[in-house]
Amino acid sequence: MRFGVLGALAVWTDGGGLVPVPGIKVRALLADLLVHEGRPVPADRLIDDLWGEALPGNPAGALSAKVSQLRRVLEDAEPGARALVESRPAGYLLAAEAGRVDARRFESLVDGARAAADPKARADLLGEALGTWRGAAFADFADEPFARPAAARLEELRLTALEEHAEVRLELGEHGALAGELAAAVAAHPLRERLRAAHMRALYRAGRQHEALAGFDRFRTLLADELGLDPGVELTGLHGAILRRDPVLDVPVRPAPPRSNLPVPPTGLIGRDARSPTSAPGSAPTGWSP
Incomplete structure (x- = not known):
């Protein structure tokens, strides 16, 4: 299962199907867990983030109900996915691998680009990183205090990556x-x-x-x-x-690629009978799968 915060909150199955997450509080709970990137979030903190001063009659019970709803949504979309929402003594967390959250994948691609020595490789990685964005980070929770710092940090990273991408493309x-x-x-x-x-x-x-x-x-x-x-x-x-x-x-x-003094290897046509083609007319090359 994959999660997206670089735009409106989104969840996809491994097969690419969009998973509807109904209920603003359930969506806010998921967004809050994603903000914390796998770190436990205390129940008191989640209650404050989700309800603020408009607390329900039984805050702990209301939070537990939202957690159950989120687990059910994930499980219905992909069997076993309910286990991603873990309950620990320190609080709740979303145990999603870094590569399954678009924001963390974006940061990994940017880090890889900065470590690349070749300008073309750097440009490709930065372009791929910027391509993970679908809109403003945490777009549907932009006004929520729990999401604002994370959204601002990601936006600054995006703009810096955009500037770096422009500079390396100028170099190219x-x-x-x-x-x-x-x-x-x-x-x-x-x-x-x-x-x-x-x-x-x-x-x-x-x-x-x-x-x-x-x-x-x-x-x-x-x-x-x-x-x-x-x-x-x-x-x-x-x-x-x-x-x-x-x-x-x-x-x-840009310097031209170094020339080699090695002889050009013979092609597969050398020594082959012209009346015995390697494949039938119109057939796909070996290893090709349309």
């Missing part, structure tokens, strides 16, 4: 696509200097120097109006380099 020469793709992200997060810098570089390399400079001017004005600050040294330096068309901003030349 993908400035043309980035010049358009980053526009929406910059508009949504206009005060993120690193994101602005990546967009300015992409615009400049795409031959849109005027737009890159205009973006800096908008950022400088907004930063002064909102925070009373000036752009940082790196962004100011980038602005100056764009003004003077500094060659340092040109697309980096």
Whole structure:
């Protein structure tokens, strides 16, 4: 069974079927357990998160009922899944493996990208990580105090991953696509200097120097109006380099792969009778399964 919090709360079976989780309190209970990433949550904490000051007549009994409902939903969807909701002396926890929760998979992919030496591998991993997002983290519990810190942390990680992805794609020469793709992200997060810098570089390399400079001017004005600050040294330096068309901003030349002196191995056609083809016309290659 898999769980999703990078968007509206979602549960899927191993086969990919969506599991409906009825009842706002049951969904809130599941979200709260997912916020804690496998750590036990005391019953008192869960009661406060789910009901706040509007406590039911028997809070402990009401919580126990919601736990039972959640276990029943999981069990009905996949036999044995009720055991994922564990009760321990320290509280309740969701015993889901890290790879079965989209937020934890996202973080694992980002960590893998940062450890990768090859830019293409880094870009692929970051792209896969960003692809796990379906919307705002814990979207249907964004206003709940128990979810806000986790949602804010994940959103910051997403934006940082987006910036890193843009930078490595610039390194790979993908400035043309980035010049358009980053526009929406910059508009949504206009005060993120690193994101602005990546967009300015992409615009400049795409031959849109005027737009890159205009973006800096908008950022400088907004930063002064909102925070009373000036752009940082790196962004100011980038602005100056764009003004003077500094060659340092040109697309980096990636070294060609090393050539081998080994002879080219003979193909399977050498020495084969032309009247004896390896397979019948129209058949699939060996090992291919449509």
